[in-house]
Amino acid sequence: MPVDKPTISFEFFPPKDEQGEKQLWRAIDDLHAIKPDFVSVTYGAGGSTRHRTVRIACEIYERTGFRTIAHLTCVGSTREELADILLHYKASGINDVLALRGDPADGPTASWTPTVGGLDHANQLVELAATIGDFVIGVAAFPDVHPASNGNFDQDIDVMLRKEQAGATFAITQFVFDGRSYARLVDALKDRGSSLTVYPGIMPVTNYKQIKRMLELSGGHMPSSILERFDHFQDDPQSVKALGIEVATQICEEVYQAGAEGFHFYTLNSATATAQVVANLSMSSQI
Numbered sequence: 231m232p233v234d235k236p237t238i239s240f241e242f243f244p245p246k247d248e249q250g251e252k253q254l255w256r257a258i259d260d261l262h263a264i265k266p267d268f269v270s271v272t273y274g275a276g277g278s279t280r281h282r283t284v285r286i287a288c289e290i291y292e293r294t295g296f297r298t299i300a301h302l303t304c305v306g307s308t309r310e311e312l313a314d315i316l317l318h319y320k321a322s323g324i325n326d327v328l329a330l331r332g333d334p335a336d337g338p339t340a341s342w343t344p345t346v347g348g349l350d351h352a353n354q355l356v357e358l359a360a361t362i363g364d365f366v367i368g369v370a371a372f373p374d375v376h377p378a379s380n381g382n383f384d385q386d387i388d389v390m391l392r393k394e395q396a397g398a399t400f401a402i403t404q405f406v407f408d409g410r411s412y413a414r415l416v417d418a419l420k421d422r423g424s425s426l427t428v429y430p431g432i433m434p435v436t437n438y439k440q441i442k443r444m445l446e447l448s449g450g451h452m453p454s455s456i457l458e459r460f461d462h463f464q465d466d467p468q469s470v471k472a473l474g475i476e477v478a479t480q481i482c483e484e485v486y487q488a489g490a491e492g493f494h495f496y497t498l499n500s501a502t503a504t505a506q507v508v509a510n511l512s513m514s515s516q517i
Contacts, residue, residue, distance in 0.1 A: 235516050237267035237492025238508060239429065241402075242290070242499055244271065244282035253499055254286070258294065260501035264508055264517070267492065268297040270328060270402070273305075284315060288322040298324050299368060303332025304355055308347035312355065316362040328368045328402065329355040329393075342378075353389075353396045360397035369393040371401035371428055373411035377449030387418050390426065400427040402494050405444070407433075407452040407477070409484025416489065429494040430485040434503035435474030438464040475503050479510040486513065 240261055245251040258269075271287040287300035300319055302312065319327065331342075331352040344350050349358070352369055359365045372379075372386055379385050390401065406412045412430050419426055435441045438460055445452060452460075456477055463469035482493050495504045508514060 232486050232489065233491050236486060236490065236513060238264055238517055239268045239270065239492060239494045240266050240497050240504065241270045241272060241494060242497060244286045245499065257497060257499050257501040258290065261505060262294065264505065266296060268299055268326065270299040271301060273301045273303045273332060284318060287324060291322065291324055297326060299326040299328050300324055301328045301330060302355065303330045304349040305332035306345055308345060309349060309358065312349065312358060313362055316359055320363045325364065326366045326368065327359050329359055329398065330370050353392045356393050356396040356398050367398045368400045368402060369398045371403040371415060373403050373406055373415045374449060374451040387422060390419060391422055391424060394424055394426050398426065400429065402429045403431045404448050405433045405450045405496065406430040406481055406485060407456060409481060409488055411451065412485045412490065413488040427491055429492050430490050431496055432478050432482055432493050433496045434478040434507050435460065436471045436503050438470050471503060475506050475510070478507045482507065482511055
């Protein structure tokens with residue numbers, strides 16, 4: 231049953247330089263009129279952008295007042311360092327975190343090497359966040375199965391339930407390019423008694439090579455019928471962008487009918503495609 235008013239949220243990544251930071255703030259300014267229900271700020275692989283994530287997340291909250299969800303991963307940090315970051319977020323007014331194990335520096339399919347004195351699993355980070363303060367805690371979800379699960383969907387559900395038992399109340403999925411995958415994930419969780427709110431991750435594709443690489447790294451799946459359409463336009467950037475907006479709009483409609491409470495857009499720090507998808511939605515007047 232579709233909800234009356236779906237939420238809208240945006241994900242940003244910490245820029246690497248001054249030019250990237252200007253682009254980030256332009257995107258935030260351009261998307262401000264949509265009045266997102268929340269925004270999130272990512273970590274890099276291997277915890278490579280930890281300090282920038284903390285700074286940017288706090289600045290977004292301070293400058294916009296948007297509910298800001300800061301990503302936090304186990305990678306490269308001790309338990310004490312993670313606790314310090316959580317306390318910093320709390321002192322800065324940020325009350326929401328997305329607790330992730332995180333990807334090794336060599337990517338999500340690389341072998342996991344624990345940090346000495348650190349944590350090994352996301353549910354442990356959820357437990358830590360729950361003990362540090364009154365955080366609202368989210369976790370990651372994988373409609374096409376986590377790349378380290380070797381195709382074991384039931385194992386993924388077990389992991390999700392452990393995160394929920396540790397204190398998580400919502401999840402954000404990896405890219406959804408097939409509404410049926412999202413529906414299968416949500417139904418499987420409900421069948422096991424979960425009450426997690428699962429926000430589908432929506433990626434308006436604007437770059438063919440980039441999305442191919444992202445799918446490879448994340449273990450995501452794009453139906454062959456859609457991939458073939460992108461293949462056809464791979465040398466035509468404008469057509470790729472137009473198709474990306476069309477596909478993202480259709481996926482939003484599919485997951486909305488499947489009962490999604492909102493849409494979480496991977497913006498890649500650019501506003502145009504995401505804003506167009508939101509404007510195209512059949513329920514845009516409700517947002």
